[in-house]
Amino acid sequence: MDFSWSPEQRAAQDAVAQAVRDVFEDSPVTGFFTPKHWRALGELGLLGLCVPTRYGGRGLGALETAGMVEAFGRACTSTGLVFAASAHLFACTVPVAAFGSAAVKERLLPGLCSGELVAGNAMTEAEAGSDVSRLAVHAERTAGGWLLTGEKSFVSNGPAADVYVTYATTDPDAGHLGVTAFVVERTAAGLTAGEPFGKLGLSACPAGTVTFDGCYVPDEQVLGEEGTGGAVFQHSMGWERACLFAGYLGLMDRLLDRSVEHARTRRQFGHRIGDFQAVSGRVVDMKLRLDSARLLLHRACWEMDRGDDATLSVALSKLAVSEGALASAVDAVQLFGGRGYRSEDGIEAYLRDTLPGTIFSGTSDIQRLLIAKELGL
Template sequence: MEFGWSAEQADRYDRTLRAVTEAFGPDARTPGSADLREDWAALGGLGLLGLCVPGEYGGSGLGALDTARQVEAFGRGCPDTGLVFAASAHLFACTVPIRDFAEEKLKERLLPGLCSGELIAGNAMTEAEAGSDVSRLAVTAREVPGGYLLNGEKSFVSNGPAADVYVTYATTDPDAGHLGVTGFVVERNAPGLTASQPFEKMGLLTCQGGTVRFEDCFVPEEQVLGFPGGGGAVFQHSMGWERACLFAGYLGLLDRLIDRCVEFARERRQFGQRIGNFQAVANRVVEMKLRLESARLLLYRACWEMDQDRMSPLSIGLSKLAVSEGAVASALDAIAVFGGRGYQREHGIEAFLRDTVPSTIFSGTSDIQRLLIAKEMGL
């Protein structure tokens, strides 16, 4: 069993970490201060929007594990976690299903722009009364000559207000359950598509979220993902990539957070000594490290299995649950380590909590992950 990285993989991580830190680190910009289009162009230039896309379409052609390692470097070097999430949602929830299920002409037309940063993709799946259950979508798609007419509204669309391209799912056969759902690629300029203004959110501020409404929105049949009725499988495939690789960004965030806590515990003095000497402080930082390394191993295993064509819902569910729950717990511990400074915005520690709490909600809530894990265990 090999736990090390090759020299090439280690060098790729180091180069990405340096490049991201230079472009997006705290000395380069204030989170949320740059124009999203400028950020997207920079991300495309660094290759972060096409990590797992084949080279002929403008990507790097990496497997799941190498992709996750790059996203981890992205999350460590970029303090704007909203941007890390936005780019990862673009890649895993949208670009991956286009890569794997779109017709060749559509791939050739869209993938280069999605990889370069010319195009922003939005993930339009969740509805007001349907999130994790893909068999109960209220958005419908009625077949007409040459394509489909979509009607209904999607909520919580990641990148929705800014997107040029949407990957969405709609009910084409209401009597067929999850076999009656179809995936579509819809472009922003399609007649009948309306995107809302961005929501006000607790965290992940750079990732704009909003609603997308379809009113007799025509989608050509060549923009169906896979085949009619196969949308459930398309969505679950993209969710496998998202739940594994996207959360590597949170591993990078936790590396950053632990570094901050160690530095502070070494420098901050109380009662004539460094607070890192106090067991209550040291134990919290140790628990943070334990959560990180445990989650990291689970995530690496899930991605390795994907590279072996053995995508495991059990491994992916365990990984997503460990990373997201561990991130929130560690953010709370960091606030306790920093004390009053942890509650003040000027020190930036409270932002870790605001950005980690959503990780237990999107891509399937923690309770949904536990349900999936229980089913895989035969319960």
């Protein structure tokens, strides 16, 4: 088994990391991302990493995509921007590329890859978070298409999005087999995107509600077939739970570097604080979590590229990365002490940005349920 990147892969990752540093040093993200930021990501190829080249993507497999996202997460100090771009790609662009009609792919994928368009994943509802088989948003048949009605309560990128991938109940009696996936453009009559709401972290990524009031969606904008929305969603979640969380590997790497430097230079009681086992032990745990999580994530992506059933590996990877990143952020706040609690050093931002990783894309408890099921429990 080869654990190394090829020289060409490493060079591509280093080039993206340097380009990200250059772009965002000149144009830092201080609030929500702007169209300028988004187009810059498109120009760097980060919005279409795993999309076929014929549509403007880079055509990479899951493992190479994860390597590029990790480089992005390491270089970009705005984790909210990394998250926004990854949610756009894996939760929205991937299902359009995999399940969209030929006409939809030709019309939307080039703009989604270039940064001309922003996409939002409209799945979560007030009463449907982990249980996505009971969606209140419903779709009724009409001439040539469907009428969607209801509200999605938490749509990342929602206030800025031009395109939404959404899911609605089309057969209430069929459970998860009664859910259908749609791609809906913001200009569709009956669609209203809410204003951004406040949230704990990932501040560069706006989030809000999306309401459908008899919103007409033509048949050609169904993703997959009627009733296959559950399969479409799980396909996108496989990519999201693996490759999106590569961005958190980059964050963990950056946080480890900052913690090592602080432990080397901060002095107390006449010694570097890194000389104290209470401090060095925390740093060692951060390194252990990072390398363990990276190996699990790479295995999950490797299995995806082979076409294997990666359900177990993806769940293990998502759980390890999300929980590991949060634990390391807590350790860093403790290690930096008062400076870790103050906003000017940015350490507390790591804590705010890692906490939601244990919630979105399936909570940690949901991952444990999936793992238990795969183990036969």
